[in-house]
Amino acid sequence: MLKKVLxxxxxxxxxxxxxxxxxxLSPSALKLKVYKFAVSTNxxxxxxxxxxxxGSTPLEVDFSGSVNLGSGSLADGTYPCVVIEMSDRIKYTxxxxxxxxxxxxxxxxxxxxxxxxxxxxxxxxTVTCSAAENKxxxxxxxxSTASTGSDVFVAPTTVGDGSKGLMLAAALTVSGSTSGKxxxxxxxxxxxxxxxxxEGGGGTTCEMAPPVFTFSKx
Numbered sequence: 001m002l003k004k005v006l007x008x009x010x011x012x013x014x015x016x017x018x019x020x021x022x023x024x025l026s027p028s029a030l031k032l033k034v035y036k037f038a039v040s041t042n043x044x045x046x047x048x049x050x051x052x053x054x055g056s057t058p059l060e061v062d063f064s065g066s067v068n069l070g071s072g073s074l075a076d077g078t079y080p081c082v083v084i085e086m087s088d089r090i091k092y093t094x095x096x097x098x099x100x101x102x103x104x105x106x107x108x109x110x111x112x113x114x115x116x117x118x119x120x121x122x123x124x125x126t127v128t129c130s131a132a133e134n135k136x137x138x139x140x141x142x143x144s145t146a147s148t149g150s151d152v153f154v155a156p157t158t159v160g161d162g163s164k165g166l167m168l169a170a171a172l173t174v175s176g177s178t179s180g181k182x183x184x185x186x187x188x189x190x191x192x193x194x195x196x197x198x199e200g201g202g203g204t205t206c207e208m209a210p211p212v213f214t215f216s217k218x
Contacts, residue, residue, distance in 0.1 A: 024188035025103055027208065029093040033058035035135060036085035037069055038122045039172060043143035045081040045155035045165070048122050049074065058087060063184045063211070080142040080171035081155070082182070082213070085122050088114035088134045092190065092208045100194035103206035111208055119153030129153075139165040140213050148199060148209055169214035186211040 037052035052070035061067050091110050094103040103109075114129035119136035121127060127134055136153045143156040144165035156165040172180050189211055193203030 025098060025190040025192070026095050026187050027092045027190050028064060028095040028106075029091070029108070030063045030184070030186050030208070030211070031060055031091040032063065032084070033060045033087035033089070034069065034084060035087075036083070036122050036137075038083045038085070039074070039079040040081040040083070041077050041079055043080040043141050043159060044157065045083060045139050045141055048081075048083055050122060063186070069182070074174050076175050078171050078173050080168065082140045082168060082172070082215075083122055084138045084140070086136060086138060088112055088119075088129060088136045090208065092186075094190050094206060098192035098195070098206070100192045102192045102194055102204055103190060107206075109206050109208070114153055117151065117153070120155065140168045141165045142168045142171050144168070147212070152210065166210055166213065169212060170216065172215040181216045183214045183216065184211045185214075 034052070035054050035058045036050055038048040038050045040046060040048050051072035051074065061069065089110055090113055091108055093108045094105055097103060097105045112131070114134055114136045115131055117129050119127045119129060119134070121135065121137045127136060129136065138152060139155045141156050143159045143161055144167045145160055145162045146152065146164065146166055151164040152166045154164050172182075174180070186208075189209040191198035191207050191209070193201060193205045193207055195201055198207060199209060
């Protein structure tokens with residue numbers, strides 16, 4: 001079957017924050033170290049096809065701007081699952097300072113997003129997360145309804161799964177000469193743990209919740 005060349009772009013949606021000072025802050029930078037970018041025609045993320053492979057040296061990508069993640073060959077079709085194999089250490093910079101002062105404008109923070117639990121990599125290897133830096137696989141699928149959660153590094157098990165994976169708002173469609181525009185929207189996803197409205201509120205840290213992901217044609 002004829003394969004189509006897919007160029008994968010990441011776009012961070014420009015943000016306008018109108019939220020209170022402690023809750024719903026937005027990042028001016030969001031950096032991930034990416035090992036692989038894979039897709040599946042199955043919303044449960046089976047039979048993954050790797051589109052981008054950076055080998056053993058991950059590419060650090062700042063999703064705050066337009067980024068070309070790479071290219072690969074895919075058959076025409078609909079791909080409702082995306083898997084980003086990445087370091088579990090993400091970096092983000094708050095665009096503004098919270099009232100409590102745990103989030104400071106211009107300061108870069110590092111968050112270990114998988115210090116416990118497990119993750120299943122693109123090749124099927126299971127990783128046990130720890131306090132050390134780990135390679136994990138973020139599963140983003142139209143089958144998941146989760147916007148937060150502890151099991152985002154494993155695939156959803158059913159359509160409508162609210163506890164595993166992260167929600168992909170729209171699937172990737174490959175048809176003819178197509179480029180995939182992968183949109184990452186982190187608007188309002190930074191919050192001060194001192195604010196009771198911050199997920200898991202209570203504490204003295206600046207937190208980052210998962211962005212909103214979707215696809216459209218480039």
